[in-house]
Amino acid sequence: MSKNNKDKELDKMYKELLEARDSARAANKSEGNRLLSFFVGLLLLGGGLFMIFQNIEVTSSWGYSGSFFRIGGFGLPNGLIMLPIIIGIGMLFLMDKKIFGWVVLSIGIIIVLLSVMMTTHLHWIRSSAFTFIVMFGMTAAGGAMVLKEVFRKD
Template identity: 30%
Template sequence: MKQRNELAEFVVGLAMLVIGLYLFTSRVSVSSSFFSYGISYGSVHLPTGAVFIPFIVGIIMLFAKPESFLSKLVAALGLLLIIVSIIMSVHIRLQTITLYEWLLYLITIFGGLALVCRVLFAKPKD
């Protein structure tokens, strides 16, 4: 039985994974419309400024009653609403690519990932 060089497998797999992810992400464009249109979820449309109101109310409550659990909860939920709103307003688009490029991306990403996982999750030798 032939001996495997696990370090070489890991390095080659990691290099394939990094190169594949770099090639793939270089063809993806990301944009956001958070400050221009507001937030829409289904039929509910919320202007951008309205997203900040719960956070502002929570901050005012924190200054009025700093020991209150409710004020901390409102401020935290307001901040969470802002973060979720920003994430929901992000648009990710894959630019037009050829089938050859797509296959190249898939083979390098998942082939590299398979090699790395093969080394990391291998059964220990006796």
């Protein structure tokens, strides 16, 4: 092989190497932009949700209205709904098969959580239209940016 052919072959390999490097740089740049877009979207989504939750007031009437937890037409005093928890804890210490104690304890915890959640009230705090638009706009834009990057097909 002559020196001229070797030079042409080396030039051809060098050009292919440069093209591969440039395409890899372009891929890395677009990957970096995608990652930046994802995290900016995540920040917008988080900021918008934070602002929304800051404008919601949570109140509860648990323990009021005669201190009764109502199931249908039957009312239980709020202190009485703690009874399954106390019985469940006692069963854990007294019984050999602790599964029954765990079941009773779990049912008691579920009853207490349900009674609190059923008496919880959410109220929107008065806010300006600008604040409202910013909150929900940030949430929508951030959610869209995150979903766009998560479900992007390449």
